[in-house]
Structure formats: structure tokens, C-alpha cells
Amino acid sequence: MRLFSRRAYLIGVASIGGGLALGYLTTPEPPDAAGRPITCPFLAMNPPDTTNMWTFARGCARNGMAYGMALFVTAQITYQQKGLWAILRHEAPDIYRLRQVPGVSHEDRFAPFQTELRAMAEKMAVKGRLTLHDLVTLKEWVARKLSVVPNEASRIETALLFVRAGGNLDTWTVDLDDVFRLVAGQRPLAEAQVTVDNLTRTRNQSKWSL
Numbered sequence: 001m002r003l004f005s006r007r008a009y010l011i012g013v014a015s016i017g018g019g020l021a022l023g024y025l026t027t028p029e030p031p032d033a034a035g036r037p038i039t040c041p042f043l044a045m046n047p048p049d050t051t052n053m054w055t056f057a058r059g060c061a062r063n064g065m066a067y068g069m070a071l072f073v074t075a076q077i078t079y080q081q082k083g084l085w086a087i088l089r090h091e092a093p094d095i096y097r098l099r100q101v102p103g104v105s106h107e108d109r110f111a112p113f114q115t116e117l118r119a120m121a122e123k124m125a126v127k128g129r130l131t132l133h134d135l136v137t138l139k140e141w142v143a144r145k146l147s148v149v150p151n152e153a154s155r156i157e158t159a160l161l162f163v164r165a166g167g168n169l170d171t172w173t174v175d176l177d178d179v180f181r182l183v184a185g186q187r188p189l190a191e192a193q194v195t196v197d198n199l200t201r202t203r204n205q206s207k208w209s210l
Helices: 006-022 053-062 067-082 084-088 111-124 132-146 152-164 176-183 196-205
Strands: 129-131 173-175
Touching: 053 067, 067 084, 111 129, 111 132, 111 176, 129 132, 129 176, 132 152, 132 173, 152 176, 152 196, 173 176
Parallel strands: none
Antiparallel strands: 129 173
């Protein structure tokens, strides 16, 4: 799974090096976000501090993502949204414009279809648990509903949902209620951490028909 491009990796390394040399640079407070939803459930359950990329990454770590991974994801999204100068200033991503990130944004999100997906999931579940393939099936249903093909970011989101909701990487099953807590932007009961390794394993285990 190509979670980080070589360009993003180099940008991230350069930014971290610059931070050690120049110190943390803060950025102006974002404009009033009233009425603008955070479309990423992972961020919505506890929005990170957007003072700079470092505080943002620490917020992602508190949400269950390994800090190093969070820092590189932060750098990649900031670069795509705002450009290289923003990276050098250590700016955080704009969490209210996540649907405007080339290569990362996708329309086939779980959240707008929670009612329909929950009903489908309850029929699929065995003793309150879904399989990883069930989540793929739900994602493909959304994609067909919108007449799109899941891009790499959408497929990674499905793996992220499985891992962060406490998915078992031996049985490849996950608690149904925790999945839909996370989809709704709520903290799942399972305190699972997302790392590059378990996300890659899950992504590689996913079998797609679209």
C-alpha cells in the first residue's frame, strides 16, 4: 500500500528538520467554522488543535494514530491543500476543507448513508461482528450509489475504519457498534491504535470487486 508518496516523505523529513532548526511556527486561527462539518469521522470524534502541524499530529495520536504516521499524513495533506510554503511554516491542514484535497478526497463516504448501511450491516453481522469483507461490501454499495469507483484513499479509509474500531487482525472481524460509532464521529469503545503496519496488513487483506 502506497500510503505515503516519495515526495510526501521527503517533504515530511524536510519539514521536521526545519522544525528542529527554526522552532515551531504558529499559524493564524482558522476562520469561524460554524455550520461547516468535519467530514472525516476520525477527526470529528475529537478535532485536533490546528495551531501547527505538530499540535495537529499530536491530536491525531490522541485519536488513535501512531504519532510518526500522523505527522507524515499531516505533512502530505497540508502540502496538497496549501503548498510547500505552508509546509515550511509548519501549518496544519484545514480540517473543514478535507473534501478539497487532490488524491485524498473522495465522495463515497460512509457517514451520509449511516441509516441504510446500519440496516445492511445488521443483516450481515454474526454475533454482533462484521468481517473486513463486509466493510468492503458496504463501501462498494456507497460507491455504486454515487456511480464512482473507490480511489486509493477511499480504500485506505475502509482499512482505517476496521483498524481504529478495534478490528481483529487474526479473525478479520470487528464489532458492528464500534464501526458505526466511528462512522458517526464518536470514539469507539475499543482503544485500538492505527499504525502503518496494521493499516498496510488490512489494506492488503481487502478484496475489492470495483
